Amino acid sequence: MALHDTTGDPALDPTAEGGATVHNCVAGEWRDPSGERHPITDPGTGERVGTVGYSTAADVDDAVAAASEAFADWSQRPVEERIQPLFRYKALLEEHQEDLARTLATEHGKTLSEARGELRRGIENVEVACGMPSLLKEGSGIVEGAAPDIDEAGVRQPLGVFAAITPFNFPGMIPLWFLPHAVATGNAFILKPSERDPITPARLVALAHEAGIPEGVVNLVNGGPESVNAICDHEAIAGVSFVGSTGVARHVYERAAAAGKRVQAQGGAKNHVIVSDSAALDFAAEKTVSSACACAGERCLANDVVLTMDAVYDEFAEAVVAEAEAAEVGYGPDDPDVGALITSEHRDEVAGYVERAIEEGAELLRDGRDVTVPGHEDGIYMGPTVLGGVTPDMEIAREEIFGPVVALSRVESFDEAIETLNASEYGNAASLFTERGREAQQFRREAEAGNLAVNAGTAAPMAFYHFGGQKASFFGDLHAQADDAVRFYTDQTVYIERWPGE
Template structure:
């Protein structure tokens, strides 16, 4: 067994050289072996990082859009060239298969490409002669120091939803990645320096709740972007806003896929397997509840079961279809939901606990699991399991299926599978969910649209990336200007009027 590697902070463009009072282990979830020792930041160190960012920010905020764009293009080129290396780091610490990890980096790369258009995105408006000899124009300016707190399930893509736009808008960024799999985020952050970004504009501080609380309460942090479970998202939102910050906190999900009787069931079965078991179900956009409108449930379940039987679960670096869960504790928690589903009366069609796994004996594996005849009151339906567990709920009509989805407290993503254009159009209008797929099971928007759900899946008003991201990381200013000429004169104490 090799000696675990030290993983530390990135501050002012340099790896931290201090001594951490607290550390945390990092594992390879496919083998169970500890591969890293992560330095955890104290509140005092977070303060030092924020101070470094604050000192660097004015120079970057005053940097021309042309120069900022050059840095963004250089970063985009570097990330594209190193994407396979980043993907390997994700697989080694998160466990998802290499193809999935590479897809994650590529989707993050799209946001960097969107941010390369920042001169256009920050362009203001101008109204000449809004009043006699008075011009009015608008601009958007950076906030200062902003924090990004990212989850374990997308250690590269989620930070990339926010960081390129925040930097392009002229801010200084402090990233707090997940302590479970930090190396990919640190490697990406290091590329910014290589791209020519001034030191201090992009920093990484590793840690746990102490670091999060320090960022949420620090007076010099002006905005916080967070992605994670709903209880923590709500905590982040309430704590951050109480301390005067802008906060966008994306929470959990219980995503439904409604399959109508006229749907192509082979397409629907493929989609259910891909969206339910990709990344071992550790996606906020995973389909975990399949809503089958009778009489198709039996046939659809058989097709899904057949496809599940061909999946190979094991080490994500060795060509398997599905990798392990991120930690042993999380694997055990997901397995406990399987037991709960059985005890609550659901029909266990495929039991992932009984799979043969192609990985190390100590790996955190749980195979794809399928339940049928799941009820609304069962914990496997009510809770966000965040694992490879797909539940089938049977309904008698489209209206019953729509009501089921709309009554759920989450509203992140959903999908409808049908060949009826009218039904699809009705669904996309009526469903109370922020992201909708029509015959598309994972409707993650492209970078120039914005990502975010409704209800308990989002706290705050701003979604991630797209124009909402630009608005979140800037503040508007409107200037009303009059340049006096020699003919001006006179005093008028009345209220100004547009004449």
């Protein structure tokens, strides 16, 4: 499937080779990065759909200089003025949502429905940022008579230039976790998207400019590790947001923090589902398979370890296998149930986890490794795979798989399930299926994860709540979205006033 018509799109000029060349955007000017060019591939077909250049440290310097210059004026504008382009941005994103979704599904491999939902989640963050006048009031009230003849007030102020380094798995949503909040609070912003699917982020930046966000307030640099390290080290960048694997999240956190920056670094995950013997098993199976296999399992909220009470284990396993077998694997833009994985190397890595689990004693209940999609034989596909008899010591129960794999484990009691969940080094999300309020209450109080759900397959918070990873799933103090985002992008000055009498 070809991408949208790039004619006239400043972010995506057509090339003689076909596809689109993705540019950087610095001070409103679309320009080629200085580094090597790399192909962008549609994982559902194996076909090249574009080219992206990698930025050097000098390219990052240019973007920071442009952002710093823009910040001087932008930060002084009234917040009511700063949010007006965001209202227009929301309207433009909704106007182009279908076209953006098709582009996203093509360059990433996920299904069209998943791409639409991802963009909707991103737009919700723009909606929240449009309420910045109210959000900035938090902690900013005045206290008359705080001390004799003294009034005090808290005032939130922007800090300068912020950068976000975003992953391949949600190229439409995750940039919008950061961009609207940074802009609305009065900061300038640099986006460094994944080099694997940079077309959608480039179009998001182009629409931001079309909405009226001034030149230099939002900038785009493409690239790989050199760009990431240059962002972490740059003395004129006040803060860095990162989403990706735990290893890289830890690296970004340590390097950027050592350079004196604020950092919020969302890492990997190993999320658990607990299935009580009171649960509606068919419902739980449907939501479990959907959670583990949506976006082909390439998401940090995938619940892929299922701690099932022994009394219902066999019945639940049958229901999970039935759901997995019913899922259609196909080309993302055609909107099947499960789309492609991002690269063949990643598919091989996921398949390797499955093979090692079998060697460690897990039972292969449903094998999705040998999947071919007719008409797209060169695509990178793997179907839902179900493993039974998984124990906590197995690699597949401990490490993030990032593929469409469900691992079923038996537990004797609810307490054992909670203990197993909490033993994980990660703490991103967990779900519970139960009909008992007591179990739900214990889960809420004791489960060590930042995003919890009861009778819902995926604990994905709305944009007006922060995204709360814990333990090795998050490095930093303030999370993405909502009130945490406002605090991350601003600093608070306490203003003390006294007027002595004559």
